[in-house]
Amino acid sequence: MQNQNNFALIMAGGIGTRLWPVSRKHFPKQFHDVLGVGETLLQLSYNRLLDVCPEENIYIISNEDYYGLIKEQLPAMTDDQILLEPQLRNTAPCVAYAVHKIAQKNPEANLIVSPADHLILKQDNFKSVAIQAFEEASKKDVLITFGINPTRPDTGYGYIEYDQAHGESGVYKVAAFKEKPDLTTAKEFLEAGNYVWNSGIFVWSVSSIIKSFEKYLPEVNQLFSQGSQVYYTEGEKAYIQRTYEACINISIDYGILEKADNVYVIPADFGWTDLGTWKSIDSQHEKDKHGNSLQGTVLTYDTKESFIKVPKDQIAVVQGLENYIVIYDGNALMVCQKDQEQMVKKFLGDIKEKGHNEFV
């Protein structure tokens, strides 16, 4: 039987703009079966967490627009487990809301916080790291982050530097959080050996994280602690509406983790990728002999190293492309060079500017 104090919070409020045109404002990537494995990223996240905490202790926080999608994809979840944000306020308010609500149910709770849109291939490794982290968090006043041992000098991830001299059983004190580096810096990080990718997965007791909120983000903390009268009641929705309007927009990393002195990291390897870009999704796919990743019915001619994706009932015939991304979905087609895929954000901005909101 699983530890009744173990809780999970799935953060599923992102829009996943970099995965346009599959990820849309009304249907973001976490609700898609991005990899074509038969489960959406949200369902994969949920099922992964069922391994480390009881079903009724799994909470999800997302934008209120996605309530229907959540109910459809996770029908076992009750409305009490689904926290709805009226607007985007980054991760600190989101965590504050969830920990105060969970603390009211169980002040002894230990909480794992995980984004919905990441991929973890080695479930066993994840499970053992999570269990170890829950144990640490239940015994000590620590904030634990999951670090991924880097396999390449990736410039798309944030890094965590840890102190190799201060650690035991694979849990190390964090020395610093590092923004996405340039390639030279990323190579230095890789060489140094004590840098890991920041997975955005955290474990802490609700008491420890509330203590940190009190210290580093007292106003945010106050806004959500005042809600203890209304959580799990009909008044919750209106209260959250007002609270989010009043609340600042700030990330948990910047607001707390970079400032606190009790932050630890468990460097791990559980086959993690954030699936944040088409390139990262491409890297998860099997390639044909020309290095192409093909999803849907795709015929290629004189085409190499390309990622081509159409829905199941559609066909793509592609001739003469090398290192391209070609994606059709719903009502939109994107053709883009792989090394220009950061332009997706610009594409979306331009589409909005031209008033074509039906394509966003």
Next chain:
Amino acid sequence: MQNQNNFALIMAGGIGTRLWPVSRKHFPKQFHDVLGVGETLLQLSYNRLLDVCPEENIYIISNEDYYGLIKEQLPAMTDDQILLEPQLRNTAPCVAYAVHKIAQKNPEANLIVSPADHLILKQDNFKSVAIQAFEEASKKDVLITFGINPTRPDTGYGYIEYDQAHGESGVYKVAAFKEKPDLTTAKEFLEAGNYVWNSGIFVWSVSSIIKSFEKYLPEVNQLFSQGSQVYYTEGEKAYIQRTYEACINISIDYGILEKADNVYVIPADFGWTDLGTWKSIDSQHEKDKHGNSLQGTVLTYDTKESFIKVPKDQIAVVQGLENYIVIYDGNALMVCQKDQEQMVKKFLGDIKEKGHNEFV
């Protein structure tokens, strides 16, 4: 009032494979508004012919599969005017069927035969050439073809060589029909000055063409002349079914025009193009400042000299292409270099071979 002896035959049986994925077996190009002008190619053809003969004298011949499309697009046409072929047998049987059926209604008929899927921009010029041709055909035992004065050494068209010494009022005796030439030959044709493109539009009296059938394709002629008992009756369909099965597959050009010695051409300029390929359609479109033809909502980045087409309610975002054709329609996407567009036939062959008939 129009001459009651003037008849027209629209040939609309082709599949237009080179315009895949817009042109499909169940919905070929002549039934599409390929240029986005508000009328399909068939409707444009029909309306053009209304200028030169009475409405009730316009006939159409097409595959029986397209009966529904014809009725929908040309609701004024009666079933007697719609000739349905049970199978593809090229243009000679198609003309034989129509002239025998029309001759039964009016043995004095003069007939203009025109493909449904060509574009003519200068309707006035077309009209005066057609009227002149009708007059010639009604007075003399001649087979008249419409030649297009070539504006470039096009290798995609057949040519007609004419005898400049034998002609009056712009009607010249044909010296020879020439298959699609290579570029060197095409340049020689252009320089010579007495070569025109074969538009596939013909004018003749039914008596003259029947005489030619008797001489050059007597078996084909016999098959269709025997039908005079059943045309315009319930027996026509079954009769045509049997007749087409027995009939050879041969073009009117090869079977008659290349052999007959009473073939004339009227060199003309009426803004004609056969719209047979994406490149030819591209050439009809206005270009943006980067030389792109864009149909539908299309955003381009670092993209030049490309033809990009999506349906009205869809968007395409294309980055980093030069000299490409990008077309999405229905359930199929095609990306192809412009100078490789002849591969469309191979694409279709491969799609069929793989059993994906839903995309053909």
